[in-house]
Structure formats: structure tokens, C-alpha cells
Amino acid sequence: MKKNELPLHHVSLGEKVIIKKLDTNESIKRRLLDMGMVEGTEVECALVSPFGDPKAYFIRGALIAIRNSDASSILVERVKEEAK
Amino acid sequence: MKKRTQQLPYKKIGLAGNPNVGKSTIFNALTGLKQHTGNWPGKTVSNASGSYFYHDKEYAIYDLPGTYSLIAHSKEEECARDFVCFENHDGIVIICDAVCLERNLNLVLQTLEITRNAVVVVNLMDEAKKKGIKIDLEKLSFLLGVPVVGTTARSGEGLQELQEKVENISNNQSSAIKIHYSNEIEGAISIVERVLVHKINEKYNARWLALKLLDSDESLIKSIKQYLDKDLLKDEELNKALQDAKGYLSKHHIAIKDLKNKIVSTIILKAELIAKSTVSFEKQDYQKKDRKIDRWITNRYTGIPLMIILLMLVFWITISFANYPSDLLFSFFSHLETYLLSFFKYLSFPSWLIGLLIDGVYRVLTWVISVMLPPMAIFFPLFTLLEDLGYLPRVAFNLDKGFRKCNACGKQALTMCMGFGCNAVGVVGCRIIDSPRERMIAMLTNVFVPCNGRFPTIIAIITMFFVGFQNDIRSSLLNVILLTVTILIGILMTFLMSYILSKTLLKGIPSSFTLELPPYRKPQVFKVIVQSIFNRTLSILGRAVVSAIPAGILIWVLANLKIQDVSILSHITSFLNPIGALMGLDGAILMGFLLGFPANEIVIPIILMIYLSNGSLVEFDNLLALREILVANGWTFLTAINTILFSLMHFPCATTCLTIRKETKSWKWTFLSIMIPLVAGVFICCTITFIVRLLNLI
Structure with a gap:
């Protein structure tokens, strides 16, 4: 894993990231693709449920809940801070 | 699906759309039936059909299950896809949620790949307006190549126009957008399409079927067998074409297992492009109020x-x-x-x-x-x-x-x-x-x-x-x-x-x-x-x-x-x-x-x-x-x-x-x-x- 890269479920509330790779099994992959989660898509972690799992992400205008076990195999990259 | 008793000639129209975009509401408004509606995905779990009259012509409406895509991996999606692809219909009405049009366009493009007789409905225009989301419907119609109607189904706004557009498309085909894949994939498609076009009835879309056969979409192959009443995969000429096409792809370093991803990505990126040029947000934080409520409702303590x-x-x-x-x-x-x-x-x-x-x-x-x-x-x-x-x-x-x-x-x-x-x-x-x-x-x-x-x-x-x-x-x-x-x-x-x-x-x-x-x-x-x-x-x-x-x-x-x-x-x-x-x-x-x-x-x-x-x-x-x-x-x-x-x-x-x-x-x-x-x-x-x-x- 490169610097700046992390699995999706580690993204903190309100943080925006870019999808780098879907490293999941076929069935969940298709679901995620249906939601528009292709490489390069911007995703924001919008909600965390009371027990910390699942979390809801803002993807292409929709709010989608994904379990941490599924999100752990989605590799994302932090959006670089523009100030630097 | 229900058998119809009347023998009158009628037009057969399918209602497709993502879950929870107001399909049932539109269905009810058009047909006067009372399907139970509710704000959560998957509300409509069984097919309903009803009909209405417009200009003395009867239109039979089939409420298809709400799906995110037609790449079938559930019973509902299979059912919707088979209707769009094989059923002898006079048009498909694809219903979208104006609030998140981009995601909805994925299904629209997938549907337009199969059929040209379609009307796109952008529903929940009132919600979008409240959130400061503006949609250029004319441009959307121009880009998609099919009629587009903005509606607020709950108050009945736009339904008249929808009926008019449905009448139009059931009589004339429109020139729907064509999705272009990369040159390698297009090459492979045409190898199969050339052969396939002679094997099936012209009312079926050979280009799309060719793409799906290449992708070896098993559930679709099953449906082809069922609807076309023949096993295409036993056809020698077609099999050879498929082999050629796959060889062509691998020569260009495209593995068959990556094909699906490439197809989906192409469509999603196209949807993104169309959304970018037709949707504008007056307030960037149009979700703010919802999020605020949600923070309370899903909070660890509350x-x-x-x-x-x-x-x-x-x-x-x-x-x-x-x-x-x-x-x-x-x-x-x-x-x-x-x-x-x-x-x-x-x-x-x-x-x-x-x-x-x-x-x-x-x-x-x-x-x-x-x-x-x-x-x-x-x-x-x-x-x-x-x-x-x-x-x-x-x-x-x-x-x-x-x-x-x-x-x-x-x-x-x-x-x-x-x-x-x-x-x-x-x-x-x-x-x-x-x-x-x-x-x-x-x-x-x-x-x-x-x-x-x-x-x-x-x-x-x-x-x-x-x-x-x-x-x-x-x-x-x-x-x-x-x-x-x-x-x-x-x-x-x-x-x-x-x-x-x-x-x-x-x-x-x-x-x-x-x-x-x-x-x-x-x-x-x-x-x-x-x-x-x-x-x-x-x-x-x-x-x-x-x-x-x-x-x-x-x-x-x-x-x-x-x-x-x-x-x-x-x-x-x-x-x-x-x-x-x-x-x-x-x-x-x-x-x-x-x-x-x-x-x-x-x-x-x-x-x-x-x-x-x-x-x-x-x-x-x-x-x-x-x-x-x-x-x-x-x-x-x-x-x-x-x-x-x-x-x-x-x-x-x-x-x-x-x-x-x-x-x-x-x-x-x-x-x-x-x-x-x-x-x-x-x-x-x-x-x-x-x-x-x-x-x-x-």
C-alpha cells in the first residue's frame, strides 16, 4: 500500500477520497459498480452507524451504506490538500 | 405477468428505474391503481400491470422491479432486463430521481443500449428544486437522443406530457445515444455482431447481444435460450466468431474477465459526463439539512x-x-x-x-x-x-x-x-x-x-x-x-x-x-x-x-x-x-x-x-x-x-x-x-x- 492509500472503511467522517482499486470478490464488486464506484470516483464518508459498522458513503449524489468487511477491500487515496 | 382478457390492440409499455424513484407513484397516477408506495428501496417486490387510454388508444403499463442496473445478478434485475430485451414492447419509460440523476443515468444508458423506444422521466423535480438542483432537460434529451420529461408525480405535474411522449415513441423510433467502447472492444463486438445479425430476429439488438455473449453473461444466455427458443451457443459459426473475437481481444491485452469492468466503467463515465453538462447545483451543500438530521439519527449515543x-x-x-x-x-x-x-x-x-x-x-x-x-x-x-x-x-x-x-x-x-x-x-x-x-x-x-x-x-x-x-x-x-x-x-x-x-x-x-x-x-x-x-x-x-x-x-x-x-x-x-x-x-x-x-x-x-x-x-x-x-x-x-x-x-x-x-x-x-x-x-x-x-x- 502506498503512502496516502488506505482501505475505505478507515476513512474518517467527512473525509473525501478517490477510489483506486476494487479488490473485492465478484458479487460485491458488481453491486459497487452498479452504484457507480469505478476507479477514480470521489467518495465521501458521510455517516457512521451507532455501532461503527456499517458506514454510509456519499457516492455520485447518493448515500450508500457499506459494511466495513466489504469496504476493507476497496482501496482509496486521500485527496491531496490543495494548500500544499 | 397477468394475462389480458381484452383482445383490443394495445401498446405495451414497461416502467423501469432505480429503486425508490417514485415508479409506483407514477404507475398509480397513470393507471389509477393503488400500489402501496413508500420511501425505501425495494418497495415494489412484485410486478404489477395496469392500463390507461390516451387519444383512444389503450396503453398497458408494466411496472418492472426497481433495479440499479440491467447486468443481472438478482431475480428482479433479470426480470427487468428480459422485459426490456426480449418482450415485444412498444417502449420503455425509464424513471430517474432528479436529486441524484448521475447515478440514475447508469440504468438509462444501459437501457438505451438495448432499446431505442424509450422516454426518460426525471421525477421528483420538486425535491430537486427545493435542494437547488437545476437540470437542463432539453440538453439531456439532446445528449441521450430520446425524449425527456420532467415530472413531479405526486402532484401529477408532467404526466400529461409523459403520455404524449409515450404516444410518440410507441409510433416512431428515436435516435438514442450509442455507447462507444474502446476501439479494441468495438472491433471484437463487430466480429460477433456480423454473424449474429443473421441468426436472430431483427427486432432483437444484435450489437448488444454480441457484447453480452462476449462477456459470457450466463443469466442472459439462459434467457436467450428461453425467449429465442434456440441455443445460440450450439451454433458453430457463431462460436467461431466468438473465439475469433476473444482472440482479437487477448491480442490487444484485454482479458475476458476485465471486459465487464471496462464495459461498466465506460457507461458510468459516460453518465458522469452527461450529468456534468446537464445538472447544476445552486448550493454546494444541498445535502446539509439531511446530513444534520442523519447525524442525530445515526449517532452513537442518540x-x-x-x-x-x-x-x-x-x-x-x-x-x-x-x-x-x-x-x-x-x-x-x-x-x-x-x-x-x-x-x-x-x-x-x-x-x-x-x-x-x-x-x-x-x-x-x-x-x-x-x-x-x-x-x-x-x-x-x-x-x-x-x-x-x-x-x-x-x-x-x-x-x-x-x-x-x-x-x-x-x-x-x-x-x-x-x-x-x-x-x-x-x-x-x-x-x-x-x-x-x-x-x-x-x-x-x-x-x-x-x-x-x-x-x-x-x-x-x-x-x-x-x-x-x-x-x-x-x-x-x-x-x-x-x-x-x-x-x-x-x-x-x-x-x-x-x-x-x-x-x-x-x-x-x-x-x-x-x-x-x-x-x-x-x-x-x-x-x-x-x-x-x-x-x-x-x-x-x-x-x-x-x-x-x-x-x-x-x-x-x-x-x-x-x-x-x-x-x-x-x-x-x-x-x-x-x-x-x-x-x-x-x-x-x-x-x-x-x-x-x-x-x-x-x-x-x-x-x-x-x-x-x-x-x-x-x-x-x-x-x-x-x-x-x-x-x-x-x-x-x-x-x-x-x-x-x-x-x-x-x-x-x-x-x-x-x-x-x-x-x-x-x-x-x-x-x-x-x-x-x-x-x-x-x-x-x-x-x-x-x-x-x-x-x-x-
Whole structure:
């Protein structure tokens, strides 16, 4: 894993990231693709449920809940801070 | 799909769209039918069809299941895809949510790849406007190459225009957008398409089928076999073309397994491009209000308490507002009874007939109307309002971790909520769960949530034995708390049984889970109230009537046919008595549950009938009098607790059992769905009775 890269479920509330790779099994992959989660898509972690799992992400205008076990195999990259 | 009886030539139109974009609302508005609608994905689980007339032409509308894509991986998606692809239709109406158009365009583009006869509807324009989202419909129509209509289906805005556009496309094809894939993929497609075009009817889209054959989409290949009535894969020429095309792809370093990703990505990026040039946001933070509410509703500390408070609030409104009409109806019917009685005597009816009509049929009916109906008529619309608002998916979101721990699906929370209305509806709703294992768990445990036919019984017993009859805030609050505790026990049992099932009969690991949390929408209060009272409440009442009459007659006959001077009914109840005693109940109560199998609403009136059948006719005009009858027949607080728990956990009603049989296609699972709550209920009642007696509490 490169610097700046992390699995999706580690993204903190309100943080925006870019999808780098879907490293999941076929069935969940298709679901995620249906939601528009292709490489390069911007995703924001919008909600965390009371027990910390699942979390809801803002993807292409929709709010989608994904379990941490599924999100752990989605590799994302932090959006670089523009100030630097 | 339904067979049509009329032989008139008509146009066949399919309604497609993502889940929860207002498809059912548009369907209802167009056809005048009354599909139940609600703000959560997967509401429409079975196909409906209806029709309307426009310019003297009949249009038959098929409401396809809501899907995110046509790359079928569930039954619903397969069904929608097969309609679009193979059904001999005159056009597809694709409905989109204006608030998140980009995601919806994915399905639009996938549909336009298959058919050119399409109209795109951008629904919920009012919601978008409120959120400051502007959509350039003309440009969208230009880019997609098909007519686009903006609608607000709830108020009927834009529907006229939609009918006009549907008329147009059913007569002329439009020049829909063509998706261009990379040159390598296009090359491979054309190798297959060239051959395929001669093998199939021209009404099918050879280019798209070629792409799917290349992608070796198994479910589609199955459908091709079924609809085209030939096995294309046995065609040598076509197989050779497919081999050539695959060779061509691998020469260009594209593995077949990556093909699907490339296809999907191309479409999604195209959707993104179209959305970017047609949608503009006036406020960047248009989601802010929703997010703020959501932060509270899903918060670690407030999420679950808010859920329980909301549940209690719904119960509180139900109980306090049901009280008054309930009392009124009760005394009205008992007055009427006196008149009826003297009227029947005036007509000199034989006493057995009067007994049958009054003690049997009349009392069961008036019980259902005065005790059961008012809470139902209040609870059901309230719950529908929560549903319309979009709260239920948040419940699923909050509770998912619990279901995951039980190796079940978070969407089970949604089907559980549907169970509050009616368990049979809840069982059908389990279709929204993709994994067959998790769906089975949800179906088998649905009955642990008390339906509309059971919780008024629970309220009545709580009132009679634990709260009393003062009409003040304190007692209604106590009532609400006890009812909520009962419901929470039911929910706890749902989790427990799901866990046990997933460790024994339905072993497996939780499958993947994605759930869309829709934006909050303002519920249509008036419409909800009218519809739930007229559609739901009256239908439940009808069912109760239909089952009350034969049950009433049966009880009366059993009570009056005597063997050795003792009625058959007494024989049966004394036979059941020892079993009942073990559970802290008695034979009459068990008989009540058994005869209440067709409809749970009639359990308590049957129990009363049994108690009264041996004595003289007792007048009762309120719950207080009822309590006295019950106490005179040996009821204690233990009997009350156990009756409540047994009402929560016994066997599903007849309708639910038949529904489970239909959904599982198996008598074995249906039998299990009866045994699971029954065993749980008997076990819990016996344990409580044992403990209470051991401690000498009564």
C-alpha cells in the first residue's frame, strides 16, 4: 500500500477520497459498480452507524451504506490538500 | 405477468428505474391503481400491470422491479432486463430521481443500449428544486437522443406530457445515444455482431447481444435460450466468431474477465459526463439539512434511543387516540346487542339461533371493530408516514451490525418493520434480500414482530391487568412502556432466532450488503391517511369477518353438542387444560389461539366465548367488565403475561403460513416457520410459570 492509500472503511467522517482499486470478490464488486464506484470516483464518508459498522458513503449524489468487511477491500487515496 | 382478457390492440409499455424513484407513484397516477408506495428501496417486490387510454388508444403499463442496473445478478434485475430485451414492447419509460440523476443515468444508458423506444422521466423535480438542483432537460434529451420529461408525480405535474411522449415513441423510433467502447472492444463486438445479425430476429439488438455473449453473461444466455427458443451457443459459426473475437481481444491485452469492468466503467463515465453538462447545483451543500438530521439519527449515543423513543411515540399516539373511539364503539355495540336480542325474540327465533348469532358471530365482530380496529386505523397510517419520510432505511442502517453478528442481512430490519403491518407482507418483502440463506432467515423470523392483528390484543391485556382504567398520562405512559418492552422482546427474539438458525440449519457467512439511504421526503399526509384506512384497515376487517363467522358457529356448535351431559367444547378444553396449566395458561386460551389460526384478531373474543358458553349470558360493555370475566375464570397476572408472550410467539396465522409456503416453495420450511415461534413461545411460557410458582409469587 502506498503512502496516502488506505482501505475505505478507515476513512474518517467527512473525509473525501478517490477510489483506486476494487479488490473485492465478484458479487460485491458488481453491486459497487452498479452504484457507480469505478476507479477514480470521489467518495465521501458521510455517516457512521451507532455501532461503527456499517458506514454510509456519499457516492455520485447518493448515500450508500457499506459494511466495513466489504469496504476493507476497496482501496482509496486521500485527496491531496490543495494548500500544499 | 397477468394475462389480458381484452383482445383490443394495445401498446405495451414497461416502467423501469432505480429503486425508490417514485415508479409506483407514477404507475398509480397513470393507471389509477393503488400500489402501496413508500420511501425505501425495494418497495415494489412484485410486478404489477395496469392500463390507461390516451387519444383512444389503450396503453398497458408494466411496472418492472426497481433495479440499479440491467447486468443481472438478482431475480428482479433479470426480470427487468428480459422485459426490456426480449418482450415485444412498444417502449420503455425509464424513471430517474432528479436529486441524484448521475447515478440514475447508469440504468438509462444501459437501457438505451438495448432499446431505442424509450422516454426518460426525471421525477421528483420538486425535491430537486427545493435542494437547488437545476437540470437542463432539453440538453439531456439532446445528449441521450430520446425524449425527456420532467415530472413531479405526486402532484401529477408532467404526466400529461409523459403520455404524449409515450404516444410518440410507441409510433416512431428515436435516435438514442450509442455507447462507444474502446476501439479494441468495438472491433471484437463487430466480429460477433456480423454473424449474429443473421441468426436472430431483427427486432432483437444484435450489437448488444454480441457484447453480452462476449462477456459470457450466463443469466442472459439462459434467457436467450428461453425467449429465442434456440441455443445460440450450439451454433458453430457463431462460436467461431466468438473465439475469433476473444482472440482479437487477448491480442490487444484485454482479458475476458476485465471486459465487464471496462464495459461498466465506460457507461458510468459516460453518465458522469452527461450529468456534468446537464445538472447544476445552486448550493454546494444541498445535502446539509439531511446530513444534520442523519447525524442525530445515526449517532452513537442518540441513534438507538431516538429509535425507541420514536417507536414509543407512535404507540403512545395509537393508544391514547384509540381509547376514546374504542370505548364509544364498545358501549354502542352493547346497547345495540340488547335491541338486537329483543328484536330476534320478537321474530321468535329459536334460542339456539339467537345464541349462535349473538354469542357467536355478533360478539366476535364487535370485538374486532371496537377493540382491534381503532388502534389499527391509527397505527398503520402513522407507520406509513415514517416509511414515506425515509426513516426505515436508517433503522436498517442502525441495526445492521446486530444482524451481521447474527450472520443475517441488515435489510431484515426493513422486512421486520413491514411485519408490524402484516407478517404476510413482511414475508413477501424478504425478496429484497439477495442471499437465499439470509432471505430464508428473515422469512422464518418475521412472525416475532407482532402484526396489526396482534398488538391491539396485547394493548388490551396490558390495559386490563397492568395499567388499569384511569385515563391519565401516567397510565397511558405505563401502557406504552410495557407495550414497547413487549415489542423489544420480539425484536430480541428475532435476533436470537436468526443467530441460532445461522449457526444450525442455515449455516453461512454474511454476504455483502449495500443499502441506499434515500433523501428525506415530505410525506403526503392526507393521502396516506385515506389510503391506509380504506385499503388496509377495511381489508383487515374483512378478513376478520370472514374468519369470525365460521369460528363463531363452530364454537357455538361445540359448546352446545353434548356427550354425556358435558359439551364437546368442555371435553376439548379440559383435554388442553393440563398443557395450558404448564404454560401458565388454560385450555380455553390455547383453544382460542388454535381457532384464531385464520386471523389473530379473533383470539380474545373466542376465549371469552368459551368462558361464557358454559354460563349464562353476561353483558359486557367495556374492558373492565371483560377483566372481571377473565378473573372469574382464573386469570392472574401470570396468565396475562403468558398470554401476551404466547400472542407474540406462537404460530403464524394461516395467511402468513400460506405466504411462506408460496415464497419458499417448500412445506418443510413452512412447517419450520410454525415450529420455531411455537417452540420458543411454549418454552418461554413454561419457564416463566415454573419460576413464578417456584418462588411462590402467586
